[in-house]
């Protein structure tokens with residue numbers, strides 16, 4: 001027999017169905033709650049509210065499990081390629097060799113960005129934060145690709161997916177080129193997607209450039225680890241904006257803005273800045289631990305804690321190992337890594353952190369790898385965005401295919417009751 005939940009209001013009982021997911025997660029379906037009872041639920045920050053059902057990503061915060069379409073993150077990070085994982089997330093199955101080749105070829109058809117986009121980037125000061133420039137450029141893609149805005153069928157959807165995958169990578173690297181005053185670079189269709197990222201970023205006209213395979217491998221892993229994370233802040237934003245039938249580029253642009261904040265994707269930049277600050281102030285980790293625990297001090301240990309993971313973040317485990325490997329292979333001896341390890345060890349033994357289930361998250365070690373690869377600090381969140389792109393696309397596509405209604409939460413009004421208006425001379 002299927003489960004139900006009973007709600008009692010003013011002595012009246014109402015019954016609601018309990019929905020069960022494929023991993024036995026349960027939710028009370030309150031779709032009819034307001035119609036039947038006149039009341040709504042209140043859940044700031046949506047700590048207890050599911051906004052949709054989804055077949056894309058499963059995570060269990062208590063057990064530290066993360067899977068894309070049923071495949072473990074450990075397997076994917078170890079054995080797969082970023083575009084393979086992108087295909088999996090977006091289309092639901094791992095591609096065959098033929099499908100993967102086709103997908104790569106189709107993305108290549110869209111790697112040239114309209115030259116007029118350069119006029120937009122020209123208008124920004126060189127000091128502009130790359131995430132702000134990226135959000136603006138992503139939104140501007142709408143104007144240059146109007147056919148990819150309102151996708152109605154599978155063919156148009158596929159086209160829009162390839163276009164977004166191709167152009168977003170290029171404009172993401174342009175934000176860095178702009179900040180450096182370098183000429184904007186072009187994608188090279190004879191090279192792979194991740195290799196192109198390095199070329200787009202670092203190749204300059206005065207000499208040849210070849211990215212190290214170690215670096216490409218590490219980036220491939222990092223992009224996969226960031227590729228989706230179910231209904232987080234930026235992904236929910238992408239789905240919410242898309243639910244009004246705004247186009248894919250506009251929705252992704254909103255996702256970029258949501259990701260930018262230091263409590264979300266912006267944490268990777270904040271972590272590195274924090275580690276540098278500790279290092280520059282003599283490396284006193286105890287002092288910063290005390291600050292993090294002091295309720296009168298706004299300082300938080302960046303890269304610690306997670307809304308969903310309450311045991312460990314499986315991505316952090318993989319990244320920590322990768323950081324060790326990359327630094328060793330590249331021969332980098334970074335004092336920042338030693339500080340990170342000391343902070344982690346202190347926090348894991350600390351009652352404040354233990355009792356609140358605060359563990360290192362994906363952002364704690366990723367910045368150390370980016371730094372070793374020569375990626376500047378204010379590009380870290382752009383790296384997260386490049387990795388998260390297939391997840392945003394997959395979630396947007398699923399939302400459209402499920403014909404989800406426009407996202408429109410309610411509220412409980414706590415403001416003033418009706419008041420008489422007084423003209424300004426009488427106030």
Ligand code: CMC
Pocket residue numbers: 229232262263264265267292293299300301302303304305306307308356358361362363
């Ligand atoms: N340092 C010190 N105390 C913390 C921290 C931290 N990093 N994170 C949470 N707390 C404390 C918080 O003060 C609160 O204490 P109390 O119960 O005494 O009031 C308790 O832990 C619960 O915190 P919360 O803010 O209610 O938890 P949340 O689920 O709303 O927030 C979070 C999750 C990730 C926003 C938060 O842990 C945080 O701000 N962490 C630092 C920023 C960060 O690393 N963000 C990256 C998240 S992973 C990448 C991504 O997917 O976006």
